[in-house]
Amino acid sequence: MNPPGTAPLVESFDLTKLYFPAKGFLRSAGPPVRALDGVDMQIYPHETLGVVGESGSGKTTLGRVLLQLIPATSGKVNFAGRELTALNRRQLKPLRRDMQIVFQNPYQSFDPRLSLRSALSEPLRAHTTLQGAELEGRLFQLLEQVGMPADALQRYPHEFSGGQLQRLAVARALALNPKFLVLDEPTSALDVSVQAQILNLFRALQSQLELTYLFISHDMGVVEHISSRVAVMYAGKVVEELSTERLFAGEAAHPYTRILLSTVPTVRPGMKREQLSFAQSAPDFAMPAEGCSFHPRCPFAMPVCARVVPELKEISAGHPVACHLVNPVDEAEEDR
Secondary structure: OOOOOOOOOEEEEEEEEEEOOOOEOOEOOOOOEEEEEEEEEEEOOOOEEEEEOOOOOOHHHHHHHHOOOOOOOEEEEEEOOEEHHHOOHHHHHHHHOOEEEEOOOOOOOOOOOOOHHHHHHHHHHHHOOOOHHHHHHHHHHHHHHOOOOHHHHHOOHHHOOHHHHHHHHHHHHHOOOOOEEEEEOOOOOOOHHHHHHHHHHHHHHHHHHOOEEEEEEOOHHHHHHHOOEEEEEEOOEEEEEEEHHHHHHHHOOOHHHHHHHHOOOOOOOOOOOOOOOOOOOOOOOOOOOOOOOOHHHOOOOOHHHHOOOOOOEEEEOOEEEOOOOOOOOOHHHHHO
16 A cells, blocks of 8 residues: 555546547448546555456556547546646647556567667657767667666667566666556567566566556556556446455455456355356447446446446455445436
């Protein structure tokens, strides 16, 4: 938990992102897709907030909107007390130094025509006045931080393994000494043994450089290894949030979270995972159900779930859940 009175480094308020389908020949534009649907989120200094959910749940969109790589349709994003959504491109540029991203596929995040010297120098040339020996010294320092040899600067992306190239992607993200990193499934394209190395690298760098992470993943085991808190997303909404320790100790309350956890093996003595499954296969997130968007797949769905959208409410300190099972709707509220 964060110390009382600690202000969030990153904060979103009622964040919504709509995508409008293109209108084509003999095809009318369909309803907008709600990639994000009223997301309120706080990320505190020096913590790792893990965001989990199935493909299409809005995880990657959330990371990119928080960084203002894509604009929000409505809502606000604050970074270090400053509202990003009110800034234009020129006003955002100085803040880019403090906010960076590491993408899922390292091979697609580097230009194959550029040497690693050119790729790592690019942010430094755009945002600093470093030249000559000072620039070269900074490049060598970055390579050392991520455990790569100095001769990597002469080589091209195709000459590296996936794990090596992801280390170099991390080096590039660190070039401007950022405060906040969005890690968008940074280990999902790597072998299991390499995943562990990259996760350990993230933890070491966070300790050394006092970084704050938003760690996006669909792998609950990976999230357990690196996150301090976890937010679970479904159909563009946060449906549950709690500390990693409490989550993996069996305190998850939302049926969706419990189903995700049931797929994770445990090696803890005497601990057995609850065995739950979806009532039906994955829906089209472009056409969410009325009421609770999860209710068609929920093994515990009640009639109220099809009529009333559940609110994200705390059931204990630091543990909000959006579910009628744990936050029942009274009759008067349902009639409204």
